[in-house]
Every structure is written in C-alpha cells, then in structure tokens.
Amino acid sequence: MRAGALALLPALLASVAAWAAPRETVSLDGAWEVRIDPADAAAKAHPKEAGWFPARVPGSVQQDLIAAGRVPDPFKGINEAPIQWAGLTSWQFRRVIDVTPAMLARDHVELVFDGLDTFATVTLNGRQLLTADNAHRRWRVDARAALKPGRNELIVRFASPIRTLQPMVLAEVNPLPGEYDSAFGDEPKGKQTSPYIRKPKYHYSWDWAPRLVNIGLWRPVRLEAWDEARIDGFRVDQEAINDAEARLVARWRIVAGGPANVTLRARVTGPDGRQVEVSRAASLVAGENWVSAPLAIEKPQRWWPVGYGAQPLYAVEALLNTGGETSDRVTQRIGLRTTEFIRKDGSFGFRINGVPIFAKGANLIPFDSFPARVPEAQMRAILESARDANMNMIRVWGGGYYLDDAFYRMADEMGLMIWQDFMFGGAVTPPDAAFRDNVRVEAEEQVERLQPHPAVVGWAGGNEVLSGWENWSDRKAFKKRVGADEQERIGAGMAVLFDRVLRDAVLTRAPGTPYWPGSPSTDYEGPTDTDKDGDRHFWDVWSGSKPVERYLDTCPRFMSEYGFQAMPDLSTIRGFAGKGPLAIDSPVLKAHQKFLAGEGNARLQLYLDQRLRKPRDFADLVYLTQVNQAQAIEMAARHHRACRPVTLGSLYWQLNDTWPAISWASVDYNGQWKLLHYAARRFFAPQAIVAEHKDGATRVALVSDATTPIAAEWRIRAFDMAGKPLGAKGAQVTLEPLAAQEAASVADADLFAGADPKASFAVAELLVDGRSVSRSIVERVLPKDMAYPAPGLTARWEGKRVTVTASALARVVMLDFGELAAQPSDDGFDLLPGESVTVDVRSDASAAALRRALTLRTLGPQ
Secondary structure (H helix, E strand, O other): OOHHHHHHHHHHHHHHHHHOOOOEEEEOOEEEEEEEOOOOOHHHHOHHHHOOEEEEEOOOHHHHHHHOOOOOOOOOOOOOHHHHHHHOOOEEEEEEEEEOHHHHOOOEEEEEEOOEEOEEEEEEOOEEEEEEOEOOOOEEEEOHHHOOOEEEEEEEEEEOHHHHHHHHHHHOOOOOOOOOOOOOOOOOOOOOOHHHOEOOHHHEEEOOEEEOOOOEEOOOEEEEEEOOEEEEEEEEEEEEEOOOEEEEEEEEEEEEOOOEEEEEEEEEEOOOOOEEEEEEEEEEOOEEEEEEEEEEEEOOOEOOOOOOOOOOOEEEEEEEEEOOEEEEEEEEEEOEOOEEEEOOOOOOEEEEOOEEEOEEEEEEOOOOOOHHHOOHHHHHHHHHHHHHOOOOEEEEOOOOOOOOHHHHHHHHHHOOEEEEEOOOOOOOOOOOHHHHHHHHHHHHHHHHHHOOOOOEEEEEOOEOHHHHHHHOHHHHHHHHHHHHHHHHHHHHHHHHHHHHHHHHHHHHHOOOOOEEOOEOOOOOOOOOOOOOOOEEEOOOEOOOOEOHHHHHOOOOOEEEEOEOOEOOOHHHHHHHHOOOOOOOOOHHHHHOOOHHHHOOHHHHHHHHHHHOOOOOOHHHHHHHHHHHHHHHHHHHHHHHHHOOOOOOEEEEEOOOOOOOOOEOOOEOOOOOEOHHHHHHHHHOOOEEEEEEEEOOEEEEEEEEOOOOOEEEEEEEEEEEOOOOEEEEEEEEEEEOOOEEEEEEEEEHHHHOOOOOHHHEEEEEEEEEOOEEEEEEEEOOOOHHHOOOOOOOOEEEEEOOEEEEEOOOOEEEEEEEOOOOOOEEOOOOEEEOOOOEEEEEEEOOOOHHHHHHHOEEEOOOOO
16 A cells, blocks of 8 residues: 555544444354364364354354254254263354454444353454353453454354363262253262353253253344444333323433543334433443433323233334434333232232233243244244233243343233243252352343333242242252251352342332242242242142142132143154154153153153043044143133132243143144143133032132123033933123122032933033123033043034034044144034034145044044
8 A cells, every 4th residue: 555545544544433423233143163172072072073064143053063964853753862962062163254444443343242151252363352151141342452454253162061060069068959950961960060050941951841051152143333432221211100191211321432422312102103202411431321311201001911901012212422423222112001019918919000910821931942043933923822812921931041022022012911030940049149240240131121021010030949948858958968057158148149139130120010039939928839928839730640629729829830731732743753653651752751751651641540531542642631731720720710819810831842842831842732722712711600510519600800890691501411401500690890709609409400420511601792701511520430422523624614513512622633733723622412613724734635634532432
C-alpha cells in the first residue's frame, strides 16, 4: 500500500466506525469442526475421531457423531451403550472467523456464547479468553484484542464433565446424594458427579430418559461489536394496575465503555395500536448503569389464562441513542396481569388478576435428549396439545434446562400458565459459597430473560430437593453417616440457596411474580409433601404399587405430581424396536423403559393383572396399558377437582417424552396422543361431573371453572348390559362459579334395582342447555370382572373421516391403526347402545391405507 493511502487509513476507519454505530451482530452458528482433544487418551482408542470431522452449532458432539455415522442412533434399538464413551471424553470444537477491519475499528468486539455444556475453555488465535462451568448461563468476553483482520481461529475445548469431577467425588467418604446411578459402570453406585455440576440433570439418565451426557456448544454463538454503550438488560415492571390505568416502570441496564451522555427511550404499543412513549437522558459511567423511567397505560387490557379471558400482548421497544443516532435496541412482548400464591391455613394455589384459578395440567420434561435440535414446531405441537386438552398450566420441571424464548412466547399467546422450576432435579446441592454464586448469576440471568412473559406465573426453587432431604430414606442415612455438624452445614447451604439466593433473584428481577422454594414445599412453614400444606407429589400409586383407588382417599392442597405409565402407540414402538415379535419383557422394550432400571414393565403387568382383562396379543397389550393409564389419572384428576376449594391444582406426570419410551407421558415422543390425553380433554373440561362409587353408593359432585353461575342439569341412569333401564336420579341445578359442589349420594339400591354388579353400569352426565358437557361411566366392580357384551362395533368411512357405531355398550373404544402413525380427533371414548361418534383422522397415510389398518378395540369381547 502506498504511503498516501496509509495516511488516509485512520480517517477511513473512523468514518466506518461512525457509520457502524449500531450494535453489530455476526452469527457464528452453523458449520464447525470437532475432534477428540489430543491430550485425551481416548484419541488412541478412537483414532478416526482424533481428526477433525464436521460439527454443527448449536449442537453436541453426540449429535455430530450420530450425523457422521460414527455411533448408532441411541434412540433406536438397544444402542444406548455404544455412545457412552463420548461423554467420558474431552473434545475440541473449531471454526474460522472472518473479521473485517471495520469491525475491528469498533470500541468493543465481544464473543457471546448463549450456552456452553459445560466445562469449556475458549481460545482465539491461541490466546485463552474464557473458562466456563455452567451450561445454564450466557458467557460473554471481550475478544477485540485477540482478533486480527481476516481469518481467526476460534477453538472451544470441553473437558468431560464426569472425568473432571470424578477424582474429587471418589475421594469423598460421603459424596452428596444424587439422582440416578449410571447403568454403564462409568460411575460407581452412590458416587455421582451430577450433584456438583450446573448442567441439565436428565443427561445423566432419569426414570424416563437415557444416559446421554452431552458436550458442546448447545446454544447460539455470535460476535457483537459496539462503541460507547450497549443495552445489557431491559424490563418493564408493573407497579399497579386497575381498570383505568396500569402504572409501569421501564428499567434499562446499560454497559458503557466510559463516560457518555445518552438518551433512552421506551415505546409501548398496545393490542389496539395505541402507543405510549417515554424518554430519559442519562450520563453514564464506565461499567454498569441502571436507568428507569415511569410510564402509564390507560384502560389496560389484562392477560388471562386460557378459559378466563383473552391474551392481549403489548409490544415494547427499548432504544439507546448516542450522538443523536440509535445505537442499540431490544424488543419484547409483555402482558399485564397480577399473579400471587393463595396461602391461608395451608392452602396453596394461584390467583391471577384477583381470580382463584384451579390449575389443570401436567408436568413438562425436556423435549429431547439433545435440546439443540428441538424445532419450534415440536414445542408448539406439545403446547397446543395441552391447550386442546383443556389444560391451563404446565410445570416446567427442574431437572432439565430453561427453555427457548419461543416456548414462552407461544405459552403467552395460548394463555397457558407456566410454573417454572429452577434447574435442580433432586440431588443434594453443594454447600460452598462458590457454587451458590455461580447459581446466583444463572438465576438472575434466567429470571430476567423470562420476566416479560405473562405466562410465567410463578417460580419454584427446584424439584424434590428439600422434600428429599427431609423425607427420603437415603438422605436420612446420609445425614446419620456424616454427623450433626456436616448435616447442619449442608442443610444450611441449601437453605441459603433456596430461601435467599433464588428468592432474591425473583424478587429483584421479576418483582410481582411469586416464588416457592421447591416442589413440593410449604415455604419453610412446616413438613413438606403432605396433604395438609403446600403442594404434593403423590407416588403411592405406581411407584408404591398401591391400588389406583388410593387416589380417592384424600384431598391434597395442590397435587403437582402424580402419574401412571403406559406404552406409546405401536407406530412409535416400531420406530425404535424395528420389526419382529414383541412381548412385554422384550430386551428392546426393557431398554426403552427406564423405571426400575428397565424392570418397570413388570409394574405395568402388575396393574394390568389387578384391573383389566388379559391381552389378546401385543397390540392389545399396548391398548390395555393405555386404558389403565387413562382410567387411573382420570380417577385422580376428577377427584382433585371435586375437592375444590381444599384442592386448587392437579398437574399429572407427565405431558411429553424426551425420547421414544415407555413412560408416564400422555403425548409420546412422536407427538402421538395416548388415550390419557384424550381423557384429559374430558376430565379437564370447564364443567365436569364427578361420580365416585364407594361403599354401596355413588357420590356425585359438580365442578365449574366459570366465573359466573351456570344453569345446568345432572342425572345418573343405570342400565343392564342389554340396555334396559334400571333406575335414575337427577336434578336441575345452578353451578356455582369457580367451585365444586356436592350434588347427591345415590345408594346402589335406589339406582341399580338389585341388578348383578358385574352385569350393570350407570352413566352420570352433566347437561347445559340440554347438551351433555361431561359424562362418566360408573361401575361397581373392577373392569376385569365386568360382563361386558360384544359391542357390535361398525366403522363407516368417508375419506379420512370415520363414524364408529356400537350396538351394545362399548367401553374405551380405541381406533388402533397398528404400525401406521395416525391421530384421531377423538379416541378412548365410551359408546352406549346405538350411539355413534364421527372422528377425523390426521395421518400421512392414505384413506385406503387407514381403512385397511383400522382395528377397533374395546374392553369387551371382540
């Protein structure tokens, strides 16, 4: 370059810098390379992976190995073991960054990692910039001094999380109690590394998840260039709201490179297009600056949970102006609403906009063992399935990860309340201050990120940590072994973490959103996990092998976990099991059953033997497990609703699956609804009838979620198996708003006229405007003992629509399409003699193929 041109270069760069005043973002997602870290001994055992091969970011090395064909898909067959070495190995990820002189002319150029899983070291052109140790945090570092014009080499080294922590854990005489032991021998029983790491806990396996200890850049990566200042955080706090006005405060957190005079603006656009704007001049100092400005919205439109009103959202734009130009901006959508816990004399529930809401829903586990590959469409399908089943709340369980922004945006739009756990799955937490400080940064960051979303109506400290410490036998044995002083040190550390650190994160980053120290909990007001106070996790049924009727024994304050397993649809099973004969104890089915380390299918069989007839073949076995699951959870959920106002929530375990598995999910990994999910749409209906038979009588209760009274009629009619009426009771009634009310207790003698219990049944119905809005079948003996008639089912097709008709009682009719994936619009329904139901079937298969594949299954004879 000539001397004259060199003389002009500073002026040109200054001009470029002035022109590039807005914050500039360059995505580093996409194609990378990965290899085994040369320092890792695994390079000799896996020489092919010691050389660079293609990687994708966001992702994980496990995904890269699968994509390259280096390991089999662990979701298929019994392929979980061959991939385990990847989590025990250290890896390097590499990509080249092309950087322009214009970018280097900016005052600041930062590398931003939204997720590093987990022990990572970042080097740029050979210079170490960053070490990370928390997969739930964002990591940001100034990279300008290490960058050069043109090509730059970025390397991120990941140490094996197990190998990194194992020397410390093995040296402990009494390691902290964890969650699930490894089935692969890489960690000795009872000596788990997972309690000591901030990483999704389900990666280490759960009783519904495989062991896939992910390593990699699992969230987006980017370069950010800016000059004087940038917006580091922004939120709108709601100070007060009434019908006339919402008083809000806009709060900016600005990071400045040095002293600067700026103007901050916030613009709020309502659902009706009306705008409110506020501006504020500020003098910044180097580092972090907080600036706030009040604003008011006239006649605010409140956000409501689904079923209680609309979900209006306000668009917010926050601007940072330097030198008269906009240099940074952030956008959000907010909703205006109040949320609080109902706490009086042990009660626990949610009050939204002053209205006590009975929480109807389920627990959400991670969408996949590999979070980076979850598309928005998959999240939307699960959320829509919840909404369409009349749910209004989802608990985001604490052993996974904080979900993508898109998930919460969709929940906002659908009116689904989110109970958000912090990411603690059940392990006892380390008592040291450094661990808590790491969590503090994580918690503040995540609460601030989710604060704009009106769907997030409450935060909880985590899953079963506090109740486990108090009640579980292994924790009691641990406390006895370590002695009083160490027990006190660990217990005090947990109290500081869950009662102060996490609570403060919510109080300071999302004021107005309530916090609960854990699930289950009583907020330190008494013993945990009881019917008398706070929320409850009830596992006497299923885990404790107790009869499903145990659900009817008590009224908990809020049932936040209870569950019952079933197999997924046969199409899903064939997707992971392949062709060939299958039985309940087939090795591939045991591999995809994680309860009791693969022996959980025996629990399925136990409950089948207790309640239902013998299966005719494997496809019928699948059907019967789904019937058992649906009937068990329906019994519990209707009972919980009838317990209102003592009980204020019923969230069953679980909504979805992390991989194709035999589990508690009501929607399987492929998105197929089990019979439970169809049943949930009925038992979570806005108005419902509850009919419980016990001790020679049927209790009838009526439930309404409406905020106004509703004129209705209830009736219960008994029949013999030939359809002959035996007796009936009923009455006109006004359904009380937001309440459950006792309607009657009808003695068997008054209803069944002495008929054989095995050969008679009753139908309880709730009618509004003459239309049946809720129905329940009453039986006096277990289904396996009922003398069901041959149902005489017929199917009449029109394209992909089928009308199913019964000539006699047909209990729990399933449209089974075998190995074809198909989603009926209704399933698992009961048909009385002469009744018909018309069902639309959604499937990629042709109408002719569906017609050929259909088998109609019931609890009665074929």
